[in-house]
Amino acid sequence: MRLALYGRPRFVMVVLLAIIVAVFFISLNSGSITISPLEVLRTLIGRGDEQQELVLFQFRLPRMIIALLIGFGLAVSGVILQGLSRNALADPGIMGINAGAGLAVVLFMYLVFESKDVQGLSTMTIPFFAFCGAIITAFLIFMFAWKKGITPIRLILVGIAVAAGIGAVNTILSLKLAGENFMYATIWLTGSLWGTSWTFVIAILPWILILVPYAIMKARYLNVLNLGDTIATGVGVCVELERLKLILASAGLAGACVAAGGGIGFIGLMAPHIARRLVGPKHQVLIPTATLVGALLLLTADLIARNILVRAEIPVGIVISIIGAPYFLYLLMKTKT
Template identity: 60%
Template structure:
């Protein structure tokens, strides 16, 4: 870190380890905040960008990009790296709109939101699988690992491709913390306090979708961080979003960094997708929350 190591060690640290670590920090923070916003909007403790299908929508458009364009522009080229977040954002917004429309019936029911999201995620996942099966062997291998959730972008250009989205939307999420506090009191109370509920709900949903979409673009389909981190943060610092959102971001970062270490340490000759490690941790936690939720 201070320039006293061997040259090859410096290359490994600064060109491979640090970009991966920075991406893990950004993605862990973004997924955690996205989940916290979705839980606040729906007032449903089980809401998460992976569970309700937003990640699957982003994943589908990225798979479509890989299927049609990766062979032409190449994996890891400047064009493919910087255009992926835009494809992911389109897919995330598409999924959010479909889920919102299907779940709307005189308002958004939290139970209906989860059920519709799970169904939409399954549908998008099936279409992604169909495209994956028609790819070349190299693209199929990339898509399979990426869909499982992988910090595959071990290069500074991947950091630069996602950094603008995080610099814009992470502070925006924190700036809306007071709105989330008011909306948690109920729509009628929020209206009485002068909040334009539908307008603010759309803004917050857009922020959550952008954070999830950008994360999927560089890390694939990593789930459960947006579910676990807000719950753990709430149990530590309470439900005030001005404090809870940054705490959730820190916890999401820790969870993803920890899972990344595990994914690279379990097998000596290969790497387990980090999304699978998170799923092993998150699935039992989801079942635990499901049993607790009335």
């Protein structure tokens, strides 16, 4: 029985990791400048020409690593929110945390860079404001959802309402930006990995390295909270405090990911659900599996986004939305409530 419980998750994670490695190398080969697998390997060990080194080390590698990190972060953020709300339809995008992070950045653009070129904005400034926006939004959701405690259904309904309101404000502010800044904000809010660099990797990496292991450490609390507040309180869990800690962890992950990749949606919805079907609901194995599924989804979506059109690149957020919207409707139709 022990082998059946732990053998399957381990096998699933090994298979997912192998697929990620394969897609990663395919992504390094693909793009407007094609580099063969052999040339990729030669370049990685320092034996490629200058153009190949520039393409791989300055453009493709940081972009691929950013895709992996964002996939990790959004997937874990989604697992936490679905665990707290006990609802498979919860997601940092649907609940407004992504929108809150985006609003903070767009508001900063509007107030400080309204008549200037935002392309010169410090790479470290965007993550800071996105993170602040996500945390503030999480506090607002928690505050509005509080009514002698927090119920899961109230939490998700308040999140959806906050997301709608923030989305409207985002649209208004984006329309007031100057021409080039409007285009930048629009593409960024849609979700795009274009223009990422090693600076963005450095900016997002600490949040992933701290908050993903923290979520795994809190897996047993998520397991207990899934049984209901009464049972969780009965076994000695401080329900509201743990719920607040986990919401803040989810918001921190979502804010860091939005800072690096914009408003990429549906990863936090799809990755936990797929992982749950693969390894079951136990969060000790669900969270690591979801991180791999999220990374694979975003890496594959980015590969499609860069190669679906010959002379142009579409934002990766659009590709994810094309996949995610039908998947969301499918989950909605299967939901019994």
